């Protein structure tokens with residue numbers, strides 16, 4: 001596409017549902033609405049952070065963009081091409097340009113393959129270069145991630161978690177992609193090396209002009225690395241904004257609750273903790289109206305019936321009836337403050353909200369089959 005202002009990635013009304021099968025005949029008795037109508041864009045060279053509790057659909061969203069799982073509906077445009085409409089050969093060539101790095105470098109690198117075989121696999125699939133050229137590419141990709149060329153002859157288990165994640169990143173980079181889905185790339189790593197890997201990703205983005213979808217439940221890391229942030233709840237994006245706006249002036253009650261549970265974010269901005277009653281409902285039976293209403297301290301009658309449409313103010317988009325009303329009455333800063341005080345008045349500060357982030361932090365499980373990288 002020639003239009004330089006067009007986003008590299010534009011996702012519209014994307015849905016990915018998984019059938020629930022029962023009985024001897026494996027009849028379909030329902031659908032898990034893992035991703036249920038999400039829209040966002042990412043400009044070339046920028047990073048969108050995707051946050052939300054475990055099970056809200058982040059991984060499915062990332063995998064759907066690359067068609068590692070087939071979306072049910074909606075559109076994914078990458079560099080002006082509709083990913084969902086591409087036939088296998090064209091899809092393969094698009095996939096070289098869009099790579100994914102998984103949370104768990106132990107699971108995503110086949111332990112029976114040498115690093116060389118792991119890195120070469122994609123090059124062979126995409127017929128990139130002869131033997132010598134492939135070696136050059138592999139050595140260069142490893143070097144970029146801070147791994148010596150001698151790494152090629154060794155096996156993944158010979159390396160530490162951080163080094164394995166570097167190898168996984170090199171494996172994506174060797175194909176010279178433009179876009180990376182980074183699905184919780186540091187969550188499985190030791191805290192002491194998380195920052196090194198994040199800094200490596202920041203450096204690679206700058207040097208190679210990469211574009212990222214950065215999935216994480218770590219809100220501090222997301223704030224650090226992202227230009228824009230989308231907050232996901234039960235298959236939907238409830239709020240999307242430039243990172244600085246979102247962290248300074250969150251609007252959606254769920255975003256307030258997420259932020260209030262993070263000590264570092266809270267200390268800086270002196271937020272009160274917000275308790276969310278109950279558990280996340282099943283994505284097989286999302287609540288009517290606003291999906292967040294069973295847990296929202298500010299829920300009103302309308303919230304139980306009407307799905308809140310998007311309200312936008314500048315680049316800030318939110319789906320919430322109360323936020324829409326507050327925005328009609330004042331600017332985003334005033335609306336954010338007012339929602340924070342309504343939430344506090346509705347029973348915040350009992351110190352239990354950390355539970356919602358804790359559930360996100362303790363979920364190393366990926367859906368079946370997610371342990372494969374894209375060759």
Ligand SMILES: Nc1ncnc2c1ncn2[C@@H]1O[C@H](COP(=O)(O)OP(=O)(O)O)[C@@H](O)[C@H]1O
Pocket residue numbers: 018032033034052053054055056057058059060061283363366367368
């Ligand atoms: N292959 C699958 N088949 C059935 N359900 C799935 C599959 N993958 C994910 N799910 C379900 O979809 C929902 C979203 O999962 P996921 O995308 O992994 O969320 P997250 O990455 O935010 O933790 C969860 O309820 C999960 O159990």
Ligand code: SF4
Pocket residue numbers: 252253254290291292293294296297298299300303308319320321322323
């Ligand atoms: S629409 Fe209603 S239930 Fe949903 S987040 Fe806003 S106030 Fe809460």
Ligand SMILES: [Mg+2]
Pocket residue numbers: 058059060366
């Ligand atoms: Mg996930």
